[in-house]
Amino acid sequence: xxxxxxxxxxxxxxxxxxxxxxxxxxxxxxxxxxxxxxxxxxxxxxxxxxxxxxxxxxxxxxxxxxxxxxxxxxxxxxxxxxxxxxxxxxxxxxxxxxxxxxxxxxxxxxxxxxxxxxxxxxxxxxxxxxxxxxxxxxxxxxxxxxxxxxxxxxxxxxxxxxxxxxxxxxxxxxxxxxxxxxxxxxxxxxxxxxxxxxxxxxxxxxxxxxxxxxxxxxxxxxxxxxxxxxxxxxxxxxxxxxxxxxxxxxxxxxxxxxxxxxxxxxxxxxxxxxxxxxxxxxxxxxxxxxxxxxxxxxxxxxxxxxxxxxxxxxxxxxxxxxxxxxxxxxxxxxxxxxxxxxxxxxxxxx
Numbered sequence: 001x002x003x004x005x006x007x008x009x010x011x012x013x014x015x016x017x018x019x020x021x022x023x024x025x026x027x028x029x030x031x032x033x034x035x036x037x038x039x040x041x042x043x044x045x046x047x048x049x050x051x052x053x054x055x056x057x058x059x060x061x062x063x064x065x066x067x068x069x070x071x072x073x074x075x076x077x078x079x080x081x082x083x084x085x086x087x088x089x090x091x092x093x094x095x096x097x098x099x100x101x102x103x104x105x106x107x108x109x110x111x112x113x114x115x116x117x118x119x120x121x122x123x124x125x126x127x128x129x130x131x132x133x134x135x136x137x138x139x140x141x142x143x144x145x146x147x148x149x150x151x152x153x154x155x156x157x158x159x160x161x162x163x164x165x166x167x168x169x170x171x172x173x174x175x176x177x178x179x180x181x182x183x184x185x186x187x188x189x190x191x192x193x194x195x196x197x198x199x200x201x202x203x204x205x206x207x208x209x210x211x212x213x214x215x216x217x218x219x220x221x222x223x224x225x226x227x228x229x230x231x232x233x234x235x236x237x238x239x240x241x242x243x244x245x246x247x248x249x250x251x252x253x254x255x256x257x258x259x260x261x262x263x264x265x266x267x268x269x270x271x272x273x274x275x276x277x278x279x280x281x282x283x284x285x286x287x288x289x290x291x292x293x294x295x296x297x298x299x300x301x302x303x304x305x306x307x308x309x310x311x312x313x314x315x316x317x318x319x320x321x322x323x324x325x326x327x328x329x330x331x332x333x334x335x336x337x338x339x340x341x342x343x344x345x346x347x348x349x350x
Contacts, residue, residue: 078124078164083203085122085164085191092119098187100170103130103158117167122191125203130158130170143213143235143337144177146198150213150337153205173205215341221246232341237261238334240342242310244349251349255313255342257306257322258285259332262299267328272306275321281307282324306332310346313339 090098095118101110140156155177158170175187190196202210221228228248231241238259242252261269272282286303306322313320317339322332 074166075164078162078166081124081126081162083124083127084194084200085124086188087120087122087191088118088188090187095119098172098175099161100158100172103160103170104133115169117163117165118161118169121163121165121167123161123163123169123188125171126160126162127203127207128160129206129209130160140174141235142177143233143335145335145337146196146201148336149198150215150335151198151201151210152213153210155205157205157209159204159206171204213337215337215344217341217345219248219345221248230342230345231258232338234258235338238332238338240334240338242342242346248349251310251346253310254307255310257308257332257334258303259306260286260301260303261324261330261332262301263328263330264297264299265328266300267302267324267326267330269302269304269324269326269330271326272304272322272324274308274312275323276312278312280322283307314343317343 088095088098092112092115095115096110096112099115099118100107101114138156139154141152142155143150143152145151155174157173159173161169161171163169190200198210216233218231218233219228220231223246226246228244228246229241230244230252232239238257240255241258242255244250244252261267266287269282269284272280274280283305284302285305286301288301288303289298290301292298304324306324308320308322317336319336319339320334322334324330324332
């Protein structure tokens with residue numbers, strides 16, 4: 001669905017790290033405000049048997065949004081909720097990584113048994129997002145392409161989920177998005193097996209949160225070197241850039257894929273091959289070490305640049321892939337929205 005190189009063990013490490021941070025700063029929260037907000041949003045929450053709750057449509061800027069209030073929850077109410085039904089298709093041991101029993105940091109109190117109603121049952125997303133509790137809940141702006149449509153959204157959210165048995169859970173959105181919309185979907189899928197759409201994505205991440213993405217290109221002119229750099233926005237650890245003269249009169253012959261790759265051990269990437277079988281020039285740009293407090297140890301980052309001919313990019317506007325090699329190998333997926341945005345700027349050069 002977009003360039004995304006993290007494997008499942010990496011997302012587990014990341015989510016574990018977020019949970020640890022949340023626990024350390026819970027004392028900073030205004031407890032009274034949190035209790036009021038959670039009461040409003042989690043009426044259907046249970047840890048064993050269903051509480052008395054109901055989900056009613058509210059008048060908001062989007063017809064997708066529903067509100068949970070303090071009334072009786074029923075099968076009829078669940079059936080009346082708009083949007084498709086889903087089922088969890090991952091392993092039960094990972095339920096706590098993708099979902100929370102409550103929307104605040106007291107979630108650590110709950111056990112595997114509290115998640116059983118989510119396993120094997122149908123559920124719907126309400127479009128309701130929990131309020132952000134901590135400063136550590138940064139926006140984490142993401143751009144992905146769903147069925148050819150690029151959208152941007154804050155990924156670090158908690159989204160209300162209602163099961164057919166009237167249990168409420170909160171989906172943790174900062175994950176591998178291919179697990180939701182791509183061919184490798186591994187968290188949940190639509191009951192009717194139809195294709196995942198942009199409208200479905202709005203239910204999952206909130207209708208006011210998911211917005212059309214308009215690609216932007218930046219042009220930096222160096223009047224001393226008499227050169228200009230054309231670059232796309234840096235999204236999902238990737239951008240495209242090219243170089244021309246300061247007068248913007250010469251089309252570049254190549255476009256560089258600039259990307260930062262997260263690993264658990266050094267790969268020392270030194271070569272690359274594009275999906276047409278041709279070798280491509282690779283340059284090492286930077287290395288870094290971060291997040292050494294996780295259960296899997298430090299995360300290492302290698303930043304590389306891979307150059308591909310302009311003609312190759314023009315022939316693969318829908319997207320293409322390049323594999324980089326070293327002591328490990330990784331596939332770089334270049335999305336359509338990055339390609340179209342840089343080509344639009346380059347095509348203005350006569």
